[in-house]
Amino acid sequence: MAKxxxxxxxxxGCGLCEQLCPEVFEIQADGVAHSKADTCNTHNISEIAEQCPVSAIKVE
Structure with missing residues (x-):
């Protein structure tokens, strides 16, 4: 699993991550993305992170 x-x-808060993977990301009331869980089994999570226009998503 990836962290x-x-x-x-x-x-x-562009919402691209939420559009690409709504089961992992969500834009909350504060206007920024949040991860719904600390870990993720989504096989393409690194590719999604690379698409973030400001490189705010880190995958370990």
């Missing part, structure tokens, strides 16, 4: 973190100080 997913989002740097809220960098996130611009």
């Amino acid at each position: 997913v973190t989002i740097d809220a100080s960098v996130c611009v």
Whole structure:
């Protein structure tokens, strides 16, 4: 399993991650993305993270 973190100080809330993987990401009331879980089994999570326009998503 991959560990997913989002740097809220960098996130611009564009929603791309939520569109690509709504089971993992969601834009919350504060206007930035949040991970719904600390770990993820989604096979393409690294590819989704690479598409973040501000590189706010980290996958370990």
